[in-house]
Amino acid sequence: MRAALSRLRVVREPNLAMTARALEESAEGPRPLVPMAGGTDLFVYLNAGALPEQDYLDLWHLDELRGVIDTPGGVRIHALETFANLRRDPLVKRRYPALAEASSWVGARQIQNRATIAGNIANGSPAGDSLPVLLALDARIRLVRFSAPRDVGFDTFYTGYRTSVRHPSELIHSILLPWPLPGTRQYFRKVGTRLAQAISKVVIATTITVQKGRVTRARIALGSVAATVVRVPSAEDALLGEKLTPAAASEAARRLRESIHPIDDIRSTAAHRLRVAGRLVELAVADALR
Amino acid sequence: MVTRSPAVNRPRSIGRSVPKKDAAAKVTGAALYVDDLSPEGLLHGATVRSEIPAGRITRIEFDSAFDWSQVTIVDHRDIPGNNCIALIEYDQPALVENEIRHADEPILLLAHPDREKLQQALRAVKVHCEPLEAVLTMERSIACARLVHATDNVQKRFLIQRGDLEAGFARAHKIVEREYRVGHQEHLYIENNGVIARMEADGSLVVEGSLQCPYYVHKALMHLMGLPAEKVRVVQTVTGGGFGGKEEYPSMISAHAALLARKSGRPVKLIYDRMEDIAATTKRHPAIVRHRSGVTEEGELVAQDIDVIMDGGAYVTLSPVVLSRGILHAGGPYRCPNVRITGRAVATNTPPNGAFRGFGAPQTLFAAELHMDHLAESLGMDPLEIRRRNLYRLGDVTPTGQVLRESVSASECLEKAVKVSGYVKRRKALDAANRKALARPAGKGPRKVRGIGLSLVHHGAGFTGSGEVKLASIASLDLSPEGRPRALAASTEIGQGTVTIFSQMIGDALQVSHDLVEVAQPDTLRVPNSGPTVASRTCMVVGGLLSQAAADMRARLLEFDPRGWSDDRSFRKLALRHLKERGALRIDRQYQPPSGIEWNDDTYTGDAYGVFAWACNVIEVEVDLDTGDARPVEVVTANDVGKAIHPRLAEGQIEGGVSQALGWAILEELRWKDGRVWNQQLTNYIIPTSMDCPPMKVIVVENPYSGGPFGAKGVGELPMDGPAPAVVAAVRHATGQWMDEIPISPERLLEKLARLEEALT
Numbered sequence A: 001m002r003a004a005l006s007r008l009r010v011v012r013e014p015n016l017a018m019t020a021r022a023l024e025e026s027a028e029g030p031r032p033l034v035p036m037a038g039g040t041d042l043f044v045y046l047n048a049g050a051l052p053e054q055d056y057l058d059l060w061h062l063d064e065l066r067g068v069i070d071t072p073g074g075v076r077i078h079a080l081e082t083f084a085n086l087r088r089d090p091l092v093k094r095r096y097p098a099l100a101e102a103s104s105w106v107g108a109r110q111i112q113n114r115a116t117i118a119g120n121i122a123n124g125s126p127a128g129d130s131l132p133v134l135l136a137l138d139a140r141i142r143l144v145r146f147s148a149p150r151d152v153g154f155d156t157f158y159t160g161y162r163t164s165v166r167h168p169s170e171l172i173h174s175i176l177l178p179w180p181l182p183g184t185r186q187y188f189r190k191v192g193t194r195l196a197q198a199i200s201k202v203v204i205a206t207t208i209t210v211q212k213g214r215v216t217r218a219r220i221a222l223g224s225v226a227a228t229v230v231r232v233p234s235a236e237d238a239l240l241g242e243k244l245t246p247a248a249a250s251e252a253a254r255r256l257r258e259s260i261h262p263i264d265d266i267r268s269t270a271a272h273r274l275r276v277a278g279r280l281v282e283l284a285v286a287d288a289l290r
Numbered sequence B: 001m002v003t004r005s006p007a008v009n010r011p012r013s014i015g016r017s018v019p020k021k022d023a024a025a026k027v028t029g030a031a032l033y034v035d036d037l038s039p040e041g042l043l044h045g046a047t048v049r050s051e052i053p054a055g056r057i058t059r060i061e062f063d064s065a066f067d068w069s070q071v072t073i074v075d076h077r078d079i080p081g082n083n084c085i086a087l088i089e090y091d092q093p094a095l096v097e098n099e100i101r102h103a104d105e106p107i108l109l110l111a112h113p114d115r116e117k118l119q120q121a122l123r124a125v126k127v128h129c130e131p132l133e134a135v136l137t138m139e140r141s142i143a144c145a146r147l148v149h150a151t152d153n154v155q156k157r158f159l160i161q162r163g164d165l166e167a168g169f170a171r172a173h174k175i176v177e178r179e180y181r182v183g184h185q186e187h188l189y190i191e192n193n194g195v196i197a198r199m200e201a202d203g204s205l206v207v208e209g210s211l212q213c214p215y216y217v218h219k220a221l222m223h224l225m226g227l228p229a230e231k232v233r234v235v236q237t238v239t240g241g242g243f244g245g246k247e248e249y250p251s252m253i254s255a256h257a258a259l260l261a262r263k264s265g266r267p268v269k270l271i272y273d274r275m276e277d278i279a280a281t282t283k284r285h286p287a288i289v290r291h292r293s294g295v296t297e298e299g300e301l302v303a304q305d306i307d308v309i310m311d312g313g314a315y316v317t318l319s320p321v322v323l324s325r326g327i328l329h330a331g332g333p334y335r336c337p338n339v340r341i342t343g344r345a346v347a348t349n350t351p352p353n354g355a356f357r358g359f360g361a362p363q364t365l366f367a368a369e370l371h372m373d374h375l376a377e378s379l380g381m382d383p384l385e386i387r388r389r390n391l392y393r394l395g396d397v398t399p400t401g402q403v404l405r406e407s408v409s410a411s412e413c414l415e416k417a418v419k420v421s422g423y424v425k426r427r428k429a430l431d432a433a434n435r436k437a438l439a440r441p442a443g444k445g446p447r448k449v450r451g452i453g454l455s456l457v458h459h460g461a462g463f464t465g466s467g468e469v470k471l472a473s474i475a476s477l478d479l480s481p482e483g484r485p486r487a488l489a490a491s492t493e494i495g496q497g498t499v500t501i502f503s504q505m506i507g508d509a510l511q512v513s514h515d516l517v518e519v520a521q522p523d524t525l526r527v528p529n530s531g532p533t534v535a536s537r538t539c540m541v542v543g544g545l546l547s548q549a550a551a552d553m554r555a556r557l558l559e560f561d562p563r564g565w566s567d568d569r570s571f572r573k574l575a576l577r578h579l580k581e582r583g584a585l586r587i588d589r590q591y592q593p594p595s596g597i598e599w600n601d602d603t604y605t606g607d608a609y610g611v612f613a614w615a616c617n618v619i620e621v622e623v624d625l626d627t628g629d630a631r632p633v634e635v636v637t638a639n640d641v642g643k644a645i646h647p648r649l650a651e652g653q654i655e656g657g658v659s660q661a662l663g664w665a666i667l668e669e670l671r672w673k674d675g676r677v678w679n680q681q682l683t684n685y686i687i688p689t690s691m692d693c694p695p696m697k698v699i700v701v702e703n704p705y706s707g708g709p710f711g712a713k714g715v716g717e718l719p720m721d722g723p724a725p726a727v728v729a730a731v732r733h734a735t736g737q738w739m740d741e742i743p744i745s746p747e748r749l750l751e752k753l754a755r756l757e758e759a760l761t
């Protein structure tokens, strides 16, 4: 442990309202509180000594931030829902199989028991496995501060590498996933460094809606190929109005390879990512055909 | 657990999987590892390391804003003896004096009572350097881009010659020449390196820690501290794995803790975290191996010209010995009348590479096995057939002129693994399935192909050549005050089962239960020098000495009272009576080479090893053509270990070794950035998880060795040798691509496959 744990303070307030107030009040002071959910990202940074000395605001006990709720506009997933829950939640499995699938690929069982969906979002790693799914499902993020909540589309949430529109005084409260349109096929595939406990080299989620044999709507979202999770509109457009054929798939893959600019890093190479990303789009289309 | 049944009274535990003696304490958390120990007045130590791979220190700056009053600071001037880690050559300093020769080289040591303050102190030191050109690759070293060792950057050379190479090539129908490469590998023992050192009132030094070879540390500390043997005591604590990574490195970390303890007058604990351990400690030697060999039309091997280059890193450490084992296995388990093997260990500005399970053999056997496949292909022959025609049989002669007199099981291992895996049928079936899969265009769903490959290897048991004779190991058996037989040996339990198998061997020889036997904690004050816990020698050599000692003890006790004993209780009664009436009973046994073994170090000829262990691996791999991922899906592994003293432990060694080898072949790649190890964490140095390890069928072959206890030949390293080339052969079978360099990363494999596809379209 390279961080000085004895100098860390963890604040715990009895309920969501007071937690939100503590966060908002501290945001203006010299030591803004940092929310802590499952701690699975934070602890890794602390162990490596990669964080400044700061105080934490515990969220784990706030049951107000738990629950997967059926609403008229879709399903609302609360911030503290863990990937262990999401991989087996009946509603998620039925309506958002791509999210259940993605959840099952996060770390391994032990991590899934602590890792939360809001933590994945707020941590903002471009390799976060749930993020392409949220993007492909047109998720909306509800942020709360003590004064007022606001909803933002997930496609406008990130502003750059690990930066977002979330103000330090705001908490992620929940995620709304609109009901999928009829005729929509969801696809998720993670290509990681190994079969478990792996960070993605490329991760893809797609939703492809087919009506009367033609694609009416497509979302192609990728992680680990840019500074943030990204959608690739040019590749989506290649499918619109088309029948799902290998030719359409390879055109989408071609456009995708032209639009993304991944990098070489500690886990993989730009060339590999580009190649694999193209193949994954083809696989997603082939999957939708079935 | 101990049942007083007649079975225990007539003990026969050899060959039975009795409960592992150290297991209960480990799984319940009762076992204390070095970081669990906190002696009074303990200070924590830390190491200031170089951030560049080559340079000269110009100035060391201590931040004046930090409170240094409680910090003990040690540099090279605080070394009372010689500033070197005594091993083979005395070239590696314990602390840099001026010239930095590799990244993360130790420069200064700090100690503080508070671990957190110590971390701050580390950040408050700045070492200013003038960088020198770094030689980071074997190619640059050979080209003498800059001299970093002697006059040619070569740390050690070897030559093995047999027969007439030119005449051999003249007989060849096909000559194949190829180059093979293997990369670094990190041991990734679960417990990082760590020790505690303290000075006693009488000026003697005590070091306790996680280590494989107490007497290596003992020797290094004597030189460093200028202390006589009796003033240095080294004790092994419960150790969480080694794999060779705690063979020589503990001498370094012990040296550092000792210097801090001496200067501060307090006990000092020095424990690396994972990042420091990966960045600074030893790795498996990367190697470049070139083969040029000839075969007749019938597939008979007639000439082998092999050149082995290993990256020794910045200091000599154990590289000569690793290279030696490497070249001694470089020809593979095949008879060939005309052979030349040259070997070089070259110096680079990287942390010294060192001992790692297999000790040079996995590198050269990888090349030898792949080359056999290339030769087979050049003849249009099946890889299985070419092996059948050339493998060593009883009476064959190795490149050093060693006649294989006994326990030769190349054929038996090969045939067993081939039979159990159904290799021949499976290969045909996969051929057909792959043709179908490859015909399927991209875009029509996942495309996966499968292949099956095999490899055959041998592994010399025990130390190389005259190593065992020079070591002249001693192991002892005495009676504890409670009347139990007690083994006194420097062999360490590092998870592999030393304590359990010693107890079994002694118990059987004395006709008592293995539970009655005690195995003393390795402590240089109490146990004799039975050599290092390496080279798969613990069971065969030290176990052998202890078995002999037990037989002697039995004779001595029967002489004392011819009525003898019938069970553990009557043994103890008799033993206690002996202690009372005749005093202590201790038997020392020293290593004697088996008769007829001869080795010449100057010409590198003779009996390189007393005997060889043998293994065949058949591995099926699935390749995802969309991602380049190659995943082993089934392993059949047949291993001749002479005798499995404890079958479950032997299988465990085999499964573990195979997994480690699969990691090396497919996943594990050390990445470098500016001459430093870049991937220092478990999240980016990728070893297989249980999800990545395929089901394994382990076949234990028992072809006994007359020189080993109960016929045992050793099992620790053998399973590391064969899987990598079998994986590459399987990938070749699946995809048509030769991956002559490992790891077969998806990046490399997909690149090759894509190039091929692009060329076709």
Ligand SMILES: Cc1cc2nc3c(=O)[nH]c(=O)nc-3n(C[C@H](O)[C@H](O)[C@H](O)COP(=O)(O)OP(=O)(O)OC[C@H]3O[C@@H](n4cnc5c(N)ncnc54)[C@H](O)[C@@H]3O)c2cc1C
Binding pocket: A034, A035, A036, A037, A038, A039, A040, A041, A042, A043, A044, A059, A079, A105, A106, A107, A108, A111, A114, A115, A116, A117, A118, A119, A120, A121, A122, A123, A127, A128, A129, A130, A170, A171, A172, A173, A197, A198, A199, A200
């Ligand atoms: C061994 C291991 C394996 C892993 N494998 C994967 C993997 O396969 N895929 C993957 O995507 N990730 C993986 N991770 C990363 C991590 O588990 C996930 O990102 C997880 O979702 C983080 O959730 P958490 O609740 O633990 O976050 P925390 O560590 O508690 O917090 C992470 C960040 O989010 C902020 N935060 C948390 N909750 C909120 C909130 N409600 N509002 C505002 N900010 C908040 C925190 O301030 C912090 O900055 C792995 C981690 C480990 C240790």
